[in-house]
Amino acid sequence: MSSEAGTNAAVVGAGRTPAVPRWVMLIAVWAILIAVPYWLPLLGGYTALAGRVLVFGLAAMGLNLLLGFTGVLSFGHAAYFGLGAYGAGLTLRYLAHSTPLAMLLGTLLGGLAGTLFGLLIVRRRGVYFAMCTIAFGQLWYYLAYSWNDFTGGFDGLRDFHREPIGLGGLTLDITDGGNRFYFFLLAVFALAVGLLGLLVRSPFGHTLRAIRENERRARFLAIPVERQIWLSFSISCFFTALAGTLYALLNNFADPLALHYSLSGYFVVMCVMGGMRTFWGPLVGATVFVVLQDYISSMTVNWMSFVGAIFVLVVLFFPRGLLGMRGRRGSA
Amino acid sequence: MGTIRLSINRRTLIKSGVALASSQVLGAPFVVRSLADEPIKIGMVDPLTGVLSALAQSEVDGARYAEAEINKKGGILGRQVQLLVEDSANDVGTGVQKTRKLIDRDNVSVIFGDVNSGIAYAMSQVTNEKKVFHIVPGGHTDPITGANCKWNVFRICNTTTMDANAITPELVKKFGKKWFFITPDYAYGHTLQDAFIKALKKAGGEFQGDMLPINNTDFSATLIKAKAYKPNVLLNNMGGLTQINCMKQFTQFGMQKEMALGGALFELESIKGCPPDAQTGWWTMEWWWNQPKVPEVVKFVSDFRSARKKTPSARDWFGYVAMHTVRLAAERAKSLEGPKMAKALEDLELPPDVALQPGKVRYRAGDHELMPNLFVGEVHPPKSEPDDLFTPAALVPGEEAAGSVADTGCKMVEPA
Numbered sequence: 001m002s003s004e005a006g007t008n009a010a011v012v013g014a015g016r017t018p019a020v021p022r023w024v025m026l027i028a029v030w031a032i033l034i035a036v037p038y039w040l041p042l043l044g045g046y047t048a049l050a051g052r053v054l055v056f057g058l059a060a061m062g063l064n065l066l067l068g069f070t071g072v073l074s075f076g077h078a079a080y081f082g083l084g085a086y087g088a089g090l091t092l093r094y095l096a097h098s099t100p101l102a103m104l105l106g107t108l109l110g111g112l113a114g115t116l117f118g119l120l121i122v123r124r125r126g127v128y129f130a131m132c133t134i135a136f137g138q139l140w141y142y143l144a145y146s147w148n149d150f151t152g153g154f155d156g157l158r159d160f161h162r163e164p165i166g167l168g169g170l171t172l173d174i175t176d177g178g179n180r181f182y183f184f185l186l187a188v189f190a191l192a193v194g195l196l197g198l199l200v201r202s203p204f205g206h207t208l209r210a211i212r213e214n215e216r217r218a219r220f221l222a223i224p225v226e227r228q229i230w231l232s233f234s235i236s237c238f239f240t241a242l243a244g245t246l247y248a249l250l251n252n253f254a255d256p257l258a259l260h261y262s263l264s265g266y267f268v269v270m271c272v273m274g275g276m277r278t279f280w281g282p283l284v285g286a287t288v289f290v291v292l293q294d295y296i297s298s299m300t301v302n303w304m305s306f307v308g309a310i311f312v313l314v315v316l317f318f319p320r321g322l323l324g325m326r327g328r329r330g331s332a
Numbered sequence: 333m334g335t336i337r338l339s340i341n342r343r344t345l346i347k348s349g350v351a352l353a354s355s356q357v358l359g360a361p362f363v364v365r366s367l368a369d370e371p372i373k374i375g376m377v378d379p380l381t382g383v384l385s386a387l388a389q390s391e392v393d394g395a396r397y398a399e400a401e402i403n404k405k406g407g408i409l410g411r412q413v414q415l416l417v418e419d420s421a422n423d424v425g426t427g428v429q430k431t432r433k434l435i436d437r438d439n440v441s442v443i444f445g446d447v448n449s450g451i452a453y454a455m456s457q458v459t460n461e462k463k464v465f466h467i468v469p470g471g472h473t474d475p476i477t478g479a480n481c482k483w484n485v486f487r488i489c490n491t492t493t494m495d496a497n498a499i500t501p502e503l504v505k506k507f508g509k510k511w512f513f514i515t516p517d518y519a520y521g522h523t524l525q526d527a528f529i530k531a532l533k534k535a536g537g538e539f540q541g542d543m544l545p546i547n548n549t550d551f552s553a554t555l556i557k558a559k560a561y562k563p564n565v566l567l568n569n570m571g572g573l574t575q576i577n578c579m580k581q582f583t584q585f586g587m588q589k590e591m592a593l594g595g596a597l598f599e600l601e602s603i604k605g606c607p608p609d610a611q612t613g614w615w616t617m618e619w620w621w622n623q624p625k626v627p628e629v630v631k632f633v634s635d636f637r638s639a640r641k642k643t644p645s646a647r648d649w650f651g652y653v654a655m656h657t658v659r660l661a662a663e664r665a666k667s668l669e670g671p672k673m674a675k676a677l678e679d680l681e682l683p684p685d686v687a688l689q690p691g692k693v694r695y696r697a698g699d700h701e702l703m704p705n706l707f708v709g710e711v712h713p714p715k716s717e718p719d720d721l722f723t724p725a726a727l728v729p730g731e732e733a734a735g736s737v738a739d740t741g742c743k744m745v746e747p748a
Contacts, residue, residue: 253457
């Protein structure tokens with residue numbers, strides 16, 4: 001539709017010419033992200049906040065492969081996010097002091113859990129699918145909550161921290177959490193998003209959109225609908241789990257609320273607010289959400305009311321999300 | 333690829349001009365200010381929303397009161413003090429993020445917090461990494477000044493062991509040695525129950541108990557279990573709103589007729605939240621406002637009441653002591669650097685107008701734990717005035733309740 005024309009010109013085809021070509025958009029997005037440590041403090045922000053935006057942005061973009069591109073609503077993605085975080089934390093604490101290994105195992109833990117669970121629920125649709133994902137997510141939440149000796153229970157998993165990464169002869173020391181760690185996060189984010197972008201543009205991505213637009217017709221075209229939804233679900237779980245491992249590294253800490261369904265809800269809010277039919281929408285949504293939470297919660301304890309009000313306004317006046325809005329104007 | 337249409341029209345030009353101009357106006361004051369005029373910033377992270385909100389609000393009130401008092405008397409090291417408060421929402425992740433925000437963005441010199449021990453500990457990992465002086469006004473679990481003690485972390489409230497040790501002999505003597513625990517399932521609850529069990533076993537007692545979620549609302553199943561066990565004492569270890577709910581349901585079941593009630597803490601905020609028949613039991617109070625024999629306390633309470641329109645609780649006192657601790661440490665160290673302030677505070681004795689109780693109150697050097705008196709006594713419905721809800725039976729010195737530094741398991745590592 002027209003909302004895609006602005007951001008995904010290549011996907012839709014050369015039917016419409018966007019106001020700003022895609023490569024200008026891309027350069028702008030990456031330039032802004034790379035320059036964060038230099039401009040954010042001037043606006044009263046701090047680099048750790050930008051790190052948080054990247055992590056939640058990646059999680060929401062991962063979810064959006066399922067939500068926006070396949071048209072299937074999951075309300076349990078916090079489970080895979082949290083599993084990624086716990087996987088990374090537990091690895092660093094009990095197994096080995098290696099950041100890459102922690103990220104790998106965390107991503108695998110969350111991703112494989114999602115893959116296996118996906119097998120069970122791909123035949124469900126709509127609200128039944130969403131309910132199953134919530135239930136499965138809460139299962140992990142209570143496991144982490146009640147297994148005091150292993151996961152630290154309600155107080156969260158502690159006593160681990162980021163380890164320097166050895167790259168052959170070079171060592172990348174990300175322990176101090178300053179700009180260097182932000183650039184590390186950005187590099188991982190860039191790789192993941194690049195991969196996600198390729199997937200979305202691939203024939204596989206096109207079949208997902210076909211399922212979203214008209215499932216019956218996709219079936220008539222011999223697209224294996226269940227298998228594609230399952231793949232989409234499990235891939236999106238892998239990306240969200242990767243974001244979760246980064247979250248554990250960002251905080252040096254993992255807690256059960258990272259598995260809680262309320263966080264799944266926030267991910268959905270980020271996607272919808274930013275524009276779930278666009279590729280970059282969830283990142284915009286995550287930015288708005290995290291920054292609002294950070295600023296308003298310093299002023300009032302009722303910050304959620306404000307986020308809620310803004311969400312309602314966005315849904316009422318920009319039903320395609322903030323970026324969807326831009327796309328429509330651009331194509332006019 | 334399409335062409336770039338970056339034409340700028342008149343409106344855009346005007347809008348961006350206005351935006352640029354306003355950014356100059358807003359940004360300017362931050363650049364020209366000199367350090368001497370800049371206030372000393374203190375960051376406080378507390379769960380202002382969630383089940384512990386009433387306790388957290390009192391700590392903030394106490395700290396705000398002290399902030400005004402200190403600023404009226406010329407501030408700290410000649411600079412005014414500014415308290416920045418952030419809500420941790422009783423969530424560890426949020427608490428950690430807010431701590432980073434206060435340190436990285438607001439450049440605070442000192443961090444206070446949190447009421448929730450789990451958050452307090454997670455925060456101390458951040459403050460220790462950043463070498464920022466950290467006071468825990470009201471998070472009770474032992475490890476904060478025990479196995480996990482840190483050179484930059486000081487604590488005002490008692491450890492759970494101190495609270496349990498103070499009340500146990502009284503409960504055993506008065507009621508008996510068969511106990512039932514209702515305990516929240518997080519760090520505070522676990523360490524508190526362990527401390528009670530240790531003290532109870534020393535007295536040769538027996539027990540049963542239930543671990544419940546921190547924000548549990550329905551206690552009927554647990555109370556039925558307790559009734560069947562027929563204990564001498566039921567120990568309510570829950571905190572905040574959860575404790576109030578538990579007390580209400582306990583009295584609705586009419587269980588106060590069958591067994592005594594008690595525990596480590598039943599704070600003024602919580603007592604006030606209960607109906608009169610649930611205002612009962614034997615408890616440890618960490619500070620009590622009604623000390624007619626101590627003139628400093630009488631003056632403090634009347635001043636605080638006229639300024640804040642309420643009676644100070646132990647939590648108000650925690651916040652109050654925290655602010656004055658920063659003043660005392662900074663003035664003794666003549667610096668705001670974490671390591672110097674920490675060194676200056678070791679074995680520092682609080683003056684009577686800050687300690688607000690009889691005897692000597694000091695920060696013990698070995699584990700950075702404040703050693704105040706513990707007020708052990710009975711909670712009852714209001715007597716002479718609405719807030720006269722507790723009558724101390726004994727004052728237990730902190731050192732006696734805490735045991736030696738070696739017992740706490742603290743091995744202090746000095747900053748590199």
